[in-house]
Amino acid sequence: MDRLEEIRFALDEKLSETQKKFITLRTANKLLWDKRLITEFERDRGFLKSLLEQKKLNAIQTQSQPRQWKIYSSNHSSESLFLESKKPAEKKPKENRAVSKKERKKWDFGLILGIIGILALIFFGTRSHNNIEELNSPNNSSPSQIKTRETAVPQPNYKTNNKNSTSKNVFTFKSTFYDRERNGIILQTIEEETFHTFNYNDSTVTQKSKLNGEWIEIIYLFSDSYIEEGPLSNTYVFHVGTLGLKEIWYTPEVPNLGYDYDDGTRLSCYELQQVSR
Known part of the structure; x- marks a missing residue:
């Protein structure tokens, strides 16, 4: 057997x-x-x-x-x-009943909490934006950077300042959709193009995707990499350990690649195609 x-x-x-x-x-x-x-x-x-x-x-x-x-x-x-x-998802029957005064109070309280939550998101979102701007600053010496720029056409290819680099050590893949998972459960499937460039010359993986209509690049510096051999497929693993990301992995036989984050979330990208630099 x-x-x-x-x-x-x-x-x-x-x-x-x-x-x-x-x-x-x-x-x-x-x-x-x-x-x-x-x-x-x-x-x-x-x-x-x-x-x-x-x-x-x-x-x-x-x-x-x-x-x-x-x-x-x-x-x-x-x-x-x-x-x-092909079975359609079961829909819960709608309840048609009068709303009591007690329930209205609960809704009012929930509305207040919702407003507080929105204000908190705006506040922390502004702080996150400022942090990204700080990371993009030329004075920032952090090994992992987040770069944001608007482009008319996707440009997934990573350009390095290393004059001795060769295209043989740089590989770019395009994915047409990805799953956001937690504990083996797919929370959301997003159909959009993303680009992933593995650059062995300077030990980086560049993730390129759209955010609010703009193309952004997140550059991860990996400290080491190894191949995990399996009976049916091999997986290439890149250890990152920065920007809330633990590891990046790539399995050619499926083919798919993924990002494992510190909070237990995983992004799994599918329908990979290698694109030229």
């Missing part, structure tokens, strides 16, 4: 024991880790999710937010999976 068959068997066994129709990605990930069918690195880097995306297992992704993976038994027919994926 090869490794993929062992994973299928473990998932089928769990579904049979619990008499459930499906299990979620998070539950399956924990199950396979407990049985030591996946490594700790694979558990944290979305190895199981990559199997689902490659259709190695019977699974569908829900259409409603937050989007989640549902993993079915290996005996589940492809026709049944197709019908499950």
Whole structure:
């Protein structure tokens, strides 16, 4: 029995024991880790999710937010999976009832809290903008910088001042959409182009995306990198440790790449295409 068959068997066994129709990605990930069918690195880097995306297992992704993976038994027919994926999201019935005086007071209190929250966002947003301007200042010697500039056409290619650099050590990828995840749950799927440039000459990864209609670049300096070899795919990992970002990883076989942040959030970018410099 090869490794993929062992994973299928473990998932089928769990579904049979619990008499459930499906299990979620998070539950399956924990199950396979407990049985030591996946490594700790694979558990944290979305190895199981990559199997689902490659259709190695019977699974569908829900259409409603937050989007989640549902993993079915290996005996589940492809026709049944197709019908499950086309099911519309269940809508909660609207309640039509009079609003009591007590509830109106709650709403008034909630409105006050909302106004306070908006004022706080404006205040801290202004501070964040000032911090970005400070990082962009030529007097700032921070190894990681955030650069903002408006351009008519995306220019993802990173330009370095290193005269000895060669294009062989610089790789740029374009992604057409990405997922914002936490604990294996997709919180939001955003369909927009982003660019990611890996520059081995000066040990940087440049992320380029749009913010309020303007193209911005975030340049991360990685301290070290390594290759995590797996039975089905290899993952290139770049340790950052600044600007709230722990690591950047890239798996060519899927293909996808991602950004793992200190707060547990992950951005997973898909439909990668390498673009010329």
